[in-house]
Amino acid sequence: MKFYDVSMPIHESMPVYNDNSDKKPHITIERDFVDGQGVRETRLSINLHTGTHVDAPLHMIYKAATTTEFKPEDFIFRARVIDLSFVEDSITAETLKNIDIQTGDFLLFKTRNSLTDGFEKNFVFIEKSAAEYLASKKVKGIGIDSLGIERSQIGHPSHVTLLQSDCLILEGLRLKGVPSGDYVLLAAPIKIRDVEAAPVRAILVEPSWLADFLKGEFER
Amino acid sequence: MKFYDVSMPIHESMPVYNDNSDKKPHITIERDFVDGQGVRETRLSINLHTGTHVDAPLHMIYKAATTTEFKPEDFIFRARVIDLSFVEDSITAETLKNIDIQTGDFLLFKTRNSLTDGFEKNFVFIEKSAAEYLASKKVKGIGIDSLGIERSQIGHPSHVTLLQSDCLILEGLRLKGVPSGDYVLLAAPIKIRDVEAAPVRAILVEPSWLADFLKGEFER
Numbered sequence: 001m002k003f004y005d006v007s008m009p010i011h012e013s014m015p016v017y018n019d020n021s022d023k024k025p026h027i028t029i030e031r032d033f034v035d036g037q038g039v040r041e042t043r044l045s046i047n048l049h050t051g052t053h054v055d056a057p058l059h060m061i062y063k064a065a066t067t068t069e070f071k072p073e074d075f076i077f078r079a080r081v082i083d084l085s086f087v088e089d090s091i092t093a094e095t096l097k098n099i100d101i102q103t104g105d106f107l108l109f110k111t112r113n114s115l116t117d118g119f120e121k122n123f124v125f126i127e128k129s130a131a132e133y134l135a136s137k138k139v140k141g142i143g144i145d146s147l148g149i150e151r152s153q154i155g156h157p158s159h160v161t162l163l164q165s166d167c168l169i170l171e172g173l174r175l176k177g178v179p180s181g182d183y184v185l186l187a188a189p190i191k192i193r194d195v196e197a198a199p200v201r202a203i204l205v206e207p208s209w210l211a212d213f214l215k216g217e218f219e220r
Numbered sequence: 221m222k223f224y225d226v227s228m229p230i231h232e233s234m235p236v237y238n239d240n241s242d243k244k245p246h247i248t249i250e251r252d253f254v255d256g257q258g259v260r261e262t263r264l265s266i267n268l269h270t271g272t273h274v275d276a277p278l279h280m281i282y283k284a285a286t287t288t289e290f291k292p293e294d295f296i297f298r299a300r301v302i303d304l305s306f307v308e309d310s311i312t313a314e315t316l317k318n319i320d321i322q323t324g325d326f327l328l329f330k331t332r333n334s335l336t337d338g339f340e341k342n343f344v345f346i347e348k349s350a351a352e353y354l355a356s357k358k359v360k361g362i363g364i365d366s367l368g369i370e371r372s373q374i375g376h377p378s379h380v381t382l383l384q385s386d387c388l389i390l391e392g393l394r395l396k397g398v399p400s401g402d403y404v405l406l407a408a409p410i411k412i413r414d415v416e417a418a419p420v421r422a423i424l425v426e427p428s429w430l431a432d433f434l435k436g437e438f439e440r
Binding site: 003004005007008009010011029031038039040041042043044045046047048049051052058059060062068072073075076078156182184186188189190191192193194195196197199200201203205207210211213214217218 | 223224225227228229230231249251258259260261262263264265266267268269271272278279280282288292293295296298376402404406408409410411412413414415416417419420421423425427430431433434437438
């Protein structure tokens with residue numbers, strides 16, 4: 001395998017955060033015929049935190065940066081998949097202490113969440129101490145295989161800490177079957193102006209594939 | 221410049237196909253506070269042909285392939301930007317005859333459409349003869365800087381011809397200021413299951429940038 005599509009498929013019965021406990025449907029899909037010529041057009045209505053998506057600081061911080069601030073240079077990263085499938089409840093600073101984390105790293109945490117298909121109330125999350133540790137290391141981004149990076153923490157300190165330190169947050173990854181290691185992460189969120197999150201198709205590519213692609217396509 | 225974001229921003233007053241003549245709003249954006257802790261969440265409702273998007277065969281062909289069939293290997297291409305800003309009405313087979321087009325090419329047509337910000341009724345389109353010519357050349361994909369590849373053709377023959385020949389169709393590009401030439405096109409549409417189109421953040425990257433990125437990030 002050279003490519004891993006680590007995105008969650010969007011459809012009406014997909015898992016959504018808190019199982020829609022706010023009573024608003026997260027997703028509706030209306031399929032339409034638009035004219036007598038058999039053209040199909042669909043209308044999609046989603047909460048922007050549906051499926052795989054990127055959070056902007058505005059999500060948790062008043063008047064902070066929106067998706068408009070995302071730069072295309074920030075859609076391609078070296079990212080490392082880290083196997084944390086042994087974690088039972090939450091990722092803490094302690095969990096991360098033995099991992100070599102450098103300034104500018106983009107870390108993707110593969111947990112037992114990737115084995116669950118529905119929404120699991122007790123999903124593995126990034127506990128406040130881990131967020132503070134990651135912020136102190138000045139990581140560029142983190143990704144996790146749950147629909148949120150945190151639960152059960154009043155005031156959402158993990159979000160606030162990471163967003164305040166300009167750390168990109170990628171939620172809703174699917175990492176089952178993806179080996180630990182370094183990849184090229186392609187994650188260009190759709191270009192919605194001035195909102196607090198945007199859906200993204202996240203792809204991991206082995207760097208050797210991309211090097212071969214460049215050689216094959218451009219050095220002829 | 222090493223990066224070009226060739227995507228159209230999505231917002232409530234953006235141009236939409238036919239100026240919403242079907243009287244259904246293409247886009248609504250509802251901004252919400254979800255709880256007392258100042259969390260912002262937005263709900264987006266769009267026609268899937270809003271802004272920059274990829275069409276799947278189902279759009280115009282009964283029971284044909286949907287977005288579910290898209291493969292991640294098809295999200296990274298060598299693509300060529302071709303300046304057709306001299307074209308006044310439509311791109312025909314004649315327009316393309318002097319261009320060296322090879323099997324497997326992905327061609328992005330830059331026309332006077334990229335200079336318009338609103339929806340222009342008489343946008344430059346891909347006329348049936350050009351679609352047939354491109355299909356005969358077995359191109360892998362085409363992109364254009366209008367919200368549709370065609371207008372004023374009963375039965376949508378340009379769509380049907382290209383979709384039947386497995387040519388990817390990328391609509392709603394913004395190519396103003398992008399020089400002609402070869403680029404790496406990153407175009408991974410969001411993963412919506414079983415529909416006829418999907419929004420995409422399309423990015424053009426100069427191959428030398430990507431080669432340097434791989435060297436700098438992975439060969440240390």
